[in-house]
Every structure is written in C-alpha cells, then in structure tokens.
Amino acid sequence: MNYTVVPVILLLILFILLLFLIIRFNKGKRKAQIQWQQSSVKKISGFGATKSLEILPIIDWHTNRSDLKVETGVSYLIKTDNNSILFDTGLNFEQSDPSPLVHNMGKMGISLADIDSIVISHNHLDHVGGLKWQKQKTFSLTSHQINLGNKAVYTPTPMIYPGLSPIYAQNPTVIAHGVATTGIIPNQDFISGRIQEQSIAVNVEGKGIVLIIGCGHQTLPKILARAQALFEEPIYGIIGGLHYPVSDSPAKIFGIKIQKYVGTCKFPWKPITMDEVNKNVDILKKVNPKIVGLSPHDSCDASIATFRKAFQNEYKDIIVGEKIEIH
Numbered sequence: 001m002n003y004t005v006v007p008v009i010l011l012l013i014l015f016i017l018l019l020f021l022i023i024r025f026n027k028g029k030r031k032a033q034i035q036w037q038q039s040s041v042k043k044i045s046g047f048g049a050t051k052s053l054e055i056l057p058i059i060d061w062h063t064n065r066s067d068l069k070v071e072t073g074v075s076y077l078i079k080t081d082n083n084s085i086l087f088d089t090g091l092n093f094e095q096s097d098p099s100p101l102v103h104n105m106g107k108m109g110i111s112l113a114d115i116d117s118i119v120i121s122h123n124h125l126d127h128v129g130g131l132k133w134q135k136q137k138t139f140s141l142t143s144h145q146i147n148l149g150n151k152a153v154y155t156p157t158p159m160i161y162p163g164l165s166p167i168y169a170q171n172p173t174v175i176a177h178g179v180a181t182t183g184i185i186p187n188q189d190f191i192s193g194r195i196q197e198q199s200i201a202v203n204v205e206g207k208g209i210v211l212i213i214g215c216g217h218q219t220l221p222k223i224l225a226r227a228q229a230l231f232e233e234p235i236y237g238i239i240g241g242l243h244y245p246v247s248d249s250p251a252k253i254f255g256i257k258i259q260k261y262v263g264t265c266k267f268p269w270k271p272i273t274m275d276e277v278n279k280n281v282d283i284l285k286k287v288n289p290k291i292v293g294l295s296p297h298d299s300c301d302a303s304i305a306t307f308r309k310a311f312q313n314e315y316k317d318i319i320v321g322e323k324i325e326i327h
C-alpha cells in the first residue's frame with residue numbers, strides 16, 4: 001500500500017462532496033425561488049380576532065429564573081381569548097426525560113390538557129424535540145412520544161405522530177378564531193438541504209397581525225410579503241427567530257459556531273453580516289411594527305442589540321418564563 005495515495009483519495013472524496021453540495025444548493029435555491037414566485041395565496045378575511053394575545057416562551061436561550069432550563073431551541077405557548085397553541089417542541093439535545101420543555105412546563109404550571117393544538121414551524125432538531133425525531137419526520141415533547149389525545153397538529157412538511165393525523169399545512173390555514181398559519185415558504189440550506197417553514201399569524205382586535213416565527217429560514221422580506229398578501233390588517237408585531245448569528249452562534253459543536261454555517265441558506269464561506277441585519281431592520285421598520293422580539297436561540301447578542309436599539313420601546317426580549325402580552 002502506498003501511503004501517499006491515502007491523502008489524495010481523501011482530498012478527492014472531499015472535493016466530490018463539496019461539488020455535490022454546491023450543485024444541490026444552487027439547484028435547490030433556484031427551485032425555491034421559482035416556487036416562491038409562483039405561489040399565490042388567497043386573502044384570509046373574516047377569520048376573527050382575539051382581544052388578548054399572550055406569547056410565553058417555554059424554551060429558548062435566555063431566562064431570568066434559576067428553576068427554568070434554557071437551550072438553543074424554540075417552544076412558545078400562544079394563548080388567545082379561546083385557544084392555547086404550542087408552537088414547536090424545543091431541542092432536548094440530551095434526549096432527557098423530562099425534557100427541558102416538559103420540565104419548564106411543570107415549573108410554569110402548564111399542563112398538556114391546557115393545549116388544544118400544536119404547530120411545528122419546520123422539521124429541524126431545535127424545533128421538533130431532537131435529531132432523532134427530525135430524522136423520523138415527527139416531533140416529541142420529551143425523550144418518548146407521549147399520548148397527545150386528540151390535539152390538532154399542523155406541520156410544514158408531511159409528518160407523523162402516533163395516534164394522530166397531523167395536517168400538512170402547505171397552504172395558509174385558519175386553525176382557530178383569529179389564528180392562521182402562513183403557509184410554507186421554501187428555502188435551501190447548503191448543509192441541511194431543503195427547508196419548508198411556516199409561521200403563525202394572530203389577528204389582535206383593533207391592532208393587527210402578530211407573526212410568530214420559528215427559525216426564520218424563509219427570510220424576513222418573504223415572511224412580511226406573505227403576511228401582507230394574506231391579510232387586510234396591518235402587521236402589528238413580529239416575535240421569534242430570524243437567524244442572525246453574526247458575531248456568535250448560541251449553538252456550538254466542539255466550539256464551532258455552527259449556526260454561522262448551517263441554517264443561513266447561504267454559502268458557508270459567506271456568513272450573515274451585520275450589514276444584512278441592518279438592511280432587514282430597515283425593511284421591518286417600513287411596516288412600522290409595535291412589537292418586535294428576536295429569539296436568542298439563533299441570533300447573536302450583537303444582532304439582538306441592533307434590533308433593541310432600532311425598535312426601542314417596541315422591542316421585547318424573548319425570555320423563557322416571561323409572557324409577552326398584547327391586548
């Protein structure tokens with residue numbers, strides 16, 4: 001065996017892999033853009049409004065309480081006048097039982113019976129309760145799939161759950177009085193491949209639409225464009241993840257700032273810049289939102305500081321255990 005051949009073979013394999021990823025990325029980006037341009041949505045009107053809206057982060061990256069757990073995942077409880085919706089099911093990286101989500105629900109006095117439906121933003125590990133469940137195209141609240149009774153489930157890709165028939169909400173769907181999903185907006189990530197993500201829109205009486213977002217892979221301009229195409233009401237608020245890991249990545253693997261390279265839907269050697277964050281701030285300012293909150297699970301402190309400074313009193317920190325109330 002000629003040992004000088006080994007590194008050459010390894011380099012060749014790496015080169016072929018890189019080539020494959022570049023071709024897949026370019027193809028996927030084109031396809032996602034065509035799908036976006038061809039997508040037409042019917043206006044949702046007369047779907048009601050809620051007088052009050054509460055968004056309670058059960059899982060995210062920051063908390064002020066020592067009895068609550070944090071992780072680089074998302075799970076928010078969305079409460080309207082008549083409904084309680086669980087948006088995403090966290091990360092549970094260690095697949096512990098109880099998971100951080102179930103632990104925090106216990107500490108906050110939230111029981112499963114309080115929740116009438118579940119919406120999954122997209123099939124990424126930090127939103128479906130772990131990599132194990134992502135791979136199986138399902139989701140879980142803890143290390144095993146608990147009985148969810150007859151809860152309604154709305155997913156952005158076809159997904160399964162024992163004993164339930166999740167609804168694939170490819171198109172915008174009214175899910176409760178004054179609450180709708182935005183329909184999926186596709187994008188392509190260099191590493192993780194195709195992403196189909198949806199958000200929740202809540203119509204708050206006399207105010208307008210509050211958008212609740214998971215990771216924001218759809219990109220902010222497209223999320224806003226979709227909401228404006230869907231609703232007659234103005235956009236009142238935007239709460240959740242928009243993936244701005246500029247100076248840092250909340251999630252790290254062996255010290256690598258992983259979110260700077262994965263989930264950006266850009267080439268890994270062209271990470272998100274503060275310039276892009278500022279451009280998005282300007283785009284968001286044009287809709288004049290009254291409530292803005294950026295999830296720290298996929299954005300760095302510098303990006304959050306930029307948003308806080310830009311939106312001043314309109315800015316709300318997303319903190320596990322602290323309700324954001326709109327009424």
Ligand SMILES: [Zn+2]
Pocket residue numbers: 073074124126127214215241297298
């Ligand atoms: Zn995420």
Ligand SMILES: [Zn+2]
Pocket residue numbers: 122124215217263
């Ligand atoms: Zn994601």
